[in-house]
Structure formats: C-alpha cells, structure tokens
Amino acid sequence: MQNSWDVVVIGAGVAGGLAALDCARRGLSVLLVEKRSFPRWKVCGCCFNANAQAALSSVGLSDLIRDQGGVELDQLRLGWNGSMLNLALPGGWALSRERFDQALVSAAEAAGARLRFQTGAVLEEICSGERMVRLRPSDGAAVERVRARVVLVAAGLQHQVLATIDASSTRIAGSSRLGAGCLIDDDDDVYASGAIHMAVARHGYVGLVRREDGALNLAAAFDPAALRSAGGAARAARAVISEAGFAVPRALETSRWQLTSALTRHADAFAGQRFLLLGDASGYVEPFTGEGMAWALAAGAAVAPFAEEAQRRWSRDLEQRWHQRLKLLTVNRQRLCRLLSTLLRQPLATDAMFRLGGYWPSLPQRVISSLNQVSPHALPSDSCR
Numbered sequence: 281m282q283n284s285w286d287v288v289v290i291g292a293g294v295a296g297g298l299a300a301l302d303c304a305r306r307g308l309s310v311l312l313v314e315k316r317s318f319p320r321w322k323v324c325g326c327c328f329n330a331n332a333q334a335a336l337s338s339v340g341l342s343d344l345i346r347d348q349g350g351v352e353l354d355q356l357r358l359g360w361n362g363s364m365l366n367l368a369l370p371g372g373w374a375l376s377r378e379r380f381d382q383a384l385v386s387a388a389e390a391a392g393a394r395l396r397f398q399t400g401a402v403l404e405e406i407c408s409g410e411r412m413v414r415l416r417p418s419d420g421a422a423v424e425r426v427r428a429r430v431v432l433v434a435a436g437l438q439h440q441v442l443a444t445i446d447a448s449s450t451r452i453a454g455s456s457r458l459g460a461g462c463l464i465d466d467d468d469d470v471y472a473s474g475a476i477h478m479a480v481a482r483h484g485y486v487g488l489v490r491r492e493d494g495a496l497n498l499a500a501a502f503d504p505a506a507l508r509s510a511g512g513a514a515r516a517a518r519a520v521i522s523e524a525g526f527a528v529p530r531a532l533e534t535s536r537w538q539l540t541s542a543l544t545r546h547a548d549a550f551a552g553q554r555f556l557l558l559g560d561a562s563g564y565v566e567p568f569t570g571e572g573m574a575w576a577l578a579a580g581a582a583v584a585p586f587a588e589e590a591q592r593r594w595s596r597d598l599e600q601r602w603h604q605r606l607k608l609l610t611v612n613r614q615r616l617c618r619l620l621s622t623l624l625r626q627p628l629a630t631d632a633m634f635r636l637g638g639y640w641p642s643l644p645q646r647v648i649s650s651l652n653q654v655s656p657h658a659l660p661s662d663s664c665r
C-alpha cells in the first residue's frame with residue numbers, strides 16, 4: 281500500500297466518512313481507516329435533524345438520506361410519568377447507521393479515497409514534518425506505518441488514538457450517563473413509523489424509532505447507578521419505558537443490548553501537531569436532543585479547507601482556527617442540549633416542563649424549532665479563516 285498520504289482519516293463514522301469524501305473530491309490523497317467491518321450497527325437513535333441535512337447539502341448530498349430509503353419523521357412523542365406530549369417535528373429523518381455510514385464511505389471511495397476496514401489506527405511521532413500513523417489489522421496481519429500531512433481523528437467517543445506525546449486529553453463529566461441501545465425486529469404496531477417516541481424517567485431516557493427496514497431502534501442514556509441496580513440495560517430500559525407510560529416492546533429483554541462508555545465529555549484541545557479532532561472525538565453531550573450526527577457532519581463538512589492548508593504548511597494558527605471553528609459549529613450548539621439534560625435530572629423541573637407543555641404546547645414546540653433551526657455556521661464555506 282502507498283506509504284505517504286495527504287490525509288489519513290481515522291474512523292469511518294459520520295464525521296470521518298464525510299471528511300474523507302470532501303477531501304478526496306478536492307484532489308487530496310486520502311486513506312480512511314476503520315477498525316470495524318462495514319456495514320455495522322452502532323448505538324445511536326439514527327434520527328437526523330435539519331442541521332444534519334444542512335451539513336449534507338453543503339457538500340452536495342441533499343438527497344443521500346432519501347435515496348437510502350430514510351423514513352420521514354414528523355412527530356415527537358414525549359412520555360413522562362404517564363403523561364404524553366405530542367409535538368410536530370419539522371424536517372426529521374430516520375435511517376439506520378448501517379445504511380447511512382456505508383453510503384458515506386462508498387461515496388468517499390467513489391471520489392478516490394482508499395478504505396481500510398478492520399484496522400485500528402494510532403498516532404505516532406512527527407517525522408520530517410509528517411505524522412506517522414500505525415495501522416494494526418485485526419486479522420493479525422503485520423503492523424504497518426504510514427505518513428500523513430494531516431490526520432483527521434474521527435474515531436468517536438471512546439477513541440484511544442492519540443500518541444502519548446500529544447497534549448490533548450478528554451475530560452469526562454462526573455455526572456455523565458452511559459449510553460445503550462438495541463435493535464428489535466418485531467411486527468408490533470405500537471410504535472408506528474414516522475414518529476420518535478421518547479420515554480423519560482428519573483434515571484434515564486429511551487428513544488424508540490422505526491427504521492427504513494421496519495426494525496425498532498432503541499437508544500438510551502442511563503445513570504450508571506440505575507443501570508447497575510436494574511441488573512443491565514434491558515431491565516433499565518423496561519423500567520424507564522413503563523414509568524414514562526409507553527408500552528414495553530415484547531422482545532425488549534431478549535434483544536442484544538450494547539453499552540457505550542460515559543457520554544458527556546470534551547477534549548481540552550481540538551487539534552495538535554498535524555492532527556485535527558472532529559465528531560464525538562472532540563466532545564459529546566448526552567443524546568437527549570438527538571443531534572450528535574448533526575454536530576459530527578457539520579465538522580466533517582468544514583474540515584477539508586483546513587486539510588488543504590495543511591498540505592502547504594502547518595501552524596499553531598491553523599490549530600487555533602480549527603478550535604474556533606469547531607466551537608462555533610458544535611460547542612455553542614451543545615449548550616441547549618446540556619441545559620435540557622440537566623433539567624431532566626430534576627423530577628420537579630421535568631414535571632413542571634411537562635405540565636407547562638401540556639397547557640402551552642407552543643413552548644416545547646419552540647424548543648424543537650430552535651433545535652431544528654439551521655445554524656449559519658453549518659452552511660457551506662470554503663474558507664478556513
């Protein structure tokens with residue numbers, strides 16, 4: 281395999297897939313490395329909002345979700361303590377991560393990126409102005425080393441990609457919840473297609489949505505103590521769903537649940553010598569508002585001009601500008617999500633929110649609209665200034 285690349289992208293999730301596509305389209309040589317084999321399921325609510333759509337449109341992929349068979353979402357049903365709020369959802373889509381992520385990497389490959397699956401990548405030292413990257417295939421084949429002018433680290437929440445010499449570390453919020461999810465292949469018609477059902481309870485919440493293949497996707501966040509005392513994710517989900525007042529899916533406890541590590545975290549620096557962080561690798565706030573993919577796609581759509589500049593020269597200034605850009609694209613958008621997540625941990629506040637929402641549905645509707653308002657920073661920009 282070629283040994284020297286303009287760009288090595290680590291992680292073929294939504295941030296990495298889109299970044300690889302955009303860099304390859306601009307004529308850069310791109311190696312996209314992914315430790316798993318594709319298509320793969322991952323814990324995610326698989327719902328896309330208007331900002332996710334805007335990021336896709338900014339790189340000419342406006343129809344990607346529709347073309348992949350995405351299901352239009354027009355309703356959000358929130359359940360808390362037996363009361364329900366039914367809200368209109370503007371411009372939402374549900375599409376499985378198997379399909380969506382595969383479509384992105386296929387588009388990246390068609391644009392000229394080289395793909396390596398089942399290969400874990402780790403940063404090594406700088407050598408003659410390039411970053412060394414170690415590739416370890418999971419089939420036991422020999423370790424390889426490649427060089428890159430810039431490495432885009434898009435390896436998700438729990439990445440362990442940076443070299444010990446790199447100063448960026450990740451801070452995990454002490455109160456962070458854990459994520460969990462599963463897929464239920466049922467023919468139950470309780471959870472109809474086109475709506476997100478969000479069951480909210482004291483110790484966590486569970487989102488349920490029908491995907492394009494008819495399967496019911498469950499994605500949840502739980503307090504670690506509640507997860508332990510329930511004796512696992514399936515039982516914790518059962519408790520949340522029934523406490524909220526929704527019907528418990530029949531196959532809930534026989535389905536295979538997958539857990540994530542602590543959700544709320546952030547990297548103290550978004551860049552270092554010849555690498556840029558993007559997507560969950562740069563930080564994440566728990567998923568109540570279901571926006572993580574919008575943040576990751578916005579970063580993936582913004583990074584190529586920085587990668588182009590890195591071919592000519594690397595500077596501290598470039599690192600700082602990426603830090604600023606990412607702050608505009610994600611950190612500021614995460615505030616509302618953080619606020620809502622904090623309120624939901626207070627039963628009295630949650631109760632009050634539901635009561636108010638029941639009397640004045642325009643209040644929660646406004647929150648939904650503001651979450652779906654396209655951020656001007658998510659619009660196309662060819663600049664890295």
Ligand SMILES: Cc1cc2nc3c(=O)[nH]c(=O)nc-3n(C[C@H](O)[C@H](O)[C@H](O)COP(=O)(O)OP(=O)(O)OC[C@H]3O[C@@H](n4cnc5c(N)ncnc54)[C@H](O)[C@@H]3O)c2cc1C
Binds near residue numbers: 559
């Ligand atoms: C419970 C839950 C529900 C959610 N619901 C929604 C929702 O409905 N809508 C929404 O927009 N967002 C949602 N999110 C958030 C969303 O899933 C993430 O924000 C999004 O996947 C981030 O994309 P990413 O590309 O940064 O990382 P990922 O999608 O996690 O991709 C990272 C990739 O990197 C690979 N990787 C890791 N380490 C290495 C390595 N060393 N070498 C090579 N490859 C590596 C991984 O295998 C993975 O494929 C949810 C999250 C959770 C936990």
